[in-house]
Amino acid sequence: MTLELPIYMDNNATTQMDPRVLDAMLPYFTKVYGNAASRTHRYGWEAEAAVEDAREVLAQFLGAESGKEIVFTSGATESNNLALKGAAEYYKSKGNHIITTVIEHKAVLDSCKRLEKEGFEVTYLPVDPQGRVNPEDVRAAITDKTILVSVMLANNEVGTIQPIKEIGKITREKGVLFHVDAVQGVGKTPFNVQEMNVDLASVTAHKIYGPKGVGLLYVRRKRPRVRLAAQMDGGGHERGNRSGTLNVSSIVGFARAAEIMMAEGAEENIRLISLRERLHRSISERLEEVVLNGHPEHRLSGNLNLSFSFVEGEGLMMAIKDVAVSSGSACTSASLEPSYVLRSMGLDDELAHSSIRFGLGRFNTEEEVDFVADLMVDKVQRLRDMSPLFEMYKSGIDLKSIEWAGH
Amino acid sequence: MAYSDKVIDHYENPRNVGSLQETDESVGTGLVGAPACGDVMRLQIRVSDEGVIEEAKFKTFGCGSAIASSSLATEWIKGKKIEEAEALSNSQIAEELSLPPVKIHCSVLAEDAIKSAIEDFRKKKAAKAALDGEE
Ligand SMILES: Cc1ncc(COP(=O)(O)O)c(C=O)c1O
Numbered sequence: 001m002t003l004e005l006p007i008y009m010d011n012n013a014t015t016q017m018d019p020r021v022l023d024a025m026l027p028y029f030t031k032v033y034g035n036a037a038s039r040t041h042r043y044g045w046e047a048e049a050a051v052e053d054a055r056e057v058l059a060q061f062l063g064a065e066s067g068k069e070i071v072f073t074s075g076a077t078e079s080n081n082l083a084l085k086g087a088a089e090y091y092k093s094k095g096n097h098i099i100t101t102v103i104e105h106k107a108v109l110d111s112c113k114r115l116e117k118e119g120f121e122v123t124y125l126p127v128d129p130q131g132r133v134n135p136e137d138v139r140a141a142i143t144d145k146t147i148l149v150s151v152m153l154a155n156n157e158v159g160t161i162q163p164i165k166e167i168g169k170i171t172r173e174k175g176v177l178f179h180v181d182a183v184q185g186v187g188k189t190p191f192n193v194q195e196m197n198v199d200l201a202s203v204t205a206h207k208i209y210g211p212k213g214v215g216l217l218y219v220r221r222k223r224p225r226v227r228l229a230a231q232m233d234g235g236g237h238e239r240g241n242r243s244g245t246l247n248v249s250s251i252v253g254f255a256r257a258a259e260i261m262m263a264e265g266a267e268e269n270i271r272l273i274s275l276r277e278r279l280h281r282s283i284s285e286r287l288e289e290v291v292l293n294g295h296p297e298h299r300l301s302g303n304l305n306l307s308f309s310f311v312e313g314e315g316l317m318m319a320i321k322d323v324a325v326s327s328g329s330a331c332t333s334a335s336l337e338p339s340y341v342l343r344s345m346g347l348d349d350e351l352a353h354s355s356i357r358f359g360l361g362r363f364n365t366e367e368e369v370d371f372v373a374d375l376m377v378d379k380v381q382r383l384r385d386m387s388p389l390f391e392m393y394k395s396g397i398d399l400k401s402i403e404w405a406g407h
Numbered sequence: 408m409a410y411s412d413k414v415i416d417h418y419e420n421p422r423n424v425g426s427l428q429e430t431d432e433s434v435g436t437g438l439v440g441a442p443a444c445g446d447v448m449r450l451q452i453r454v455s456d457e458g459v460i461e462e463a464k465f466k467t468f469g470c471g472s473a474i475a476s477s478s479l480a481t482e483w484i485k486g487k488k489i490e491e492a493e494a495l496s497n498s499q500i501a502e503e504l505s506l507p508p509v510k511i512h513c514s515v516l517a518e519d520a521i522k523s524a525i526e527d528f529r530k531k532k533a534a535k536a537a538l539d540g541e542e
Binding site (some may be wrong): 084310311312314315318329338348349353385386387388389390391399404405 | 410420424426438439440441442443444445446447448451466468469470471473474513517
């Protein structure tokens, strides 16, 4: 098989849609195009039936009791906003305290920031150097004012999987609601809202080979029944939780993507772990001073985040322009700050600038992995030959002993 | 972000990568930036008795624009008198490479690197002159 360039290895950012998902969606653009809220004709009924079927599939995907617990949204950014702001507003008479972690997605962190401006108090729990939250920290942070705990299933940058089951035990015991941003982990690591005592969960289709612009919020209906204040006013769709005409074709695609995950995910994850380990091994056997960011075991199947010391991430990505990856380097962000996730894990800024995230997915092959490993070794060596830091390291100078001017 | 053709050219075929003997009297070394900020440039010059930059070398830890800025800087100062090299400004580098606003700091760093190498050379020369005077 010949290798085709460019190679996509940024599956934590988004995924290629599975062609089977596209096939499932197509009839809903030109044939079954009714508004699922139209009660007066067949077009509407058929669209509604498709949405209800999708709800059941997605409920099963999450281990939920019923499709009634699924609220469709435009994606996980909206789901996270709805979960945090909706619960905060609804339960504010019970308390004003929310607990989350420093490495959540911006959709959670910035929702929390806004809530702080409105008078809520937020505790941002730290993580260990591998990016894990200690469940006992969650327990210790809960007060009689706490209404909600929000912890992600797996981190988008470093792939660290959180002890959701342990945290769910604590929140249930304390009678506090538990929201999980399950975007990165669902389908890739065990997740079950019943077994893990999760009350609210955000999912998006485009990270599981489905379409962009559709997501869901799981909202528990029993033991306890969770209520939300809607953040989008309008026709009262989704049981009043989220107004707006449903994106039927995308919802159908979302469910098809989940179905494929349920059928093939277990096997796929074994394959992805083996590809990931192959990539890691092949690079680190040939290059010194390569640091693994995140947890070696509690890790998303397809995620490999490495820091290539003495080489800057954006400069490195320019050298591998035929491979789509991402970096925690400041240069890739508008803020010129390196990744807050890597920083929160206690990584030196210098190593954060040198980080590259490889996101392996369903459509990556062993040939691609071997090609990328060879390319990385070659380009890192080339850039190290141009790096004053590597020269200093090689001549035994401790880079920390130098007084850098900074800017 | 899209890079200009000139940035890509300097990045892919960097001019004057390397090192000069730091302890050599005719060599001035500038080391600017910080690893924690994501870019470090080391620029070195060898200056003739007539005050002409005969050789310029660099090594850079940084993004493509930082590498291109330092590569261009060495190319421009080679063969110039140190006074001429000193007059080179970051905006000339930024303009030549069509750097976008977020990358202007790369050209600033290159200007700093030139100035700092010249300063180092002058300090060395002054120290030597003082020493020679004592003898
Ligand atoms: C952990 C996490 N949460 C939320 C989101 C936002 O999802 P969406 O792109 O559907 O808005 C993403 C992806 O970008 C993510 O990785």
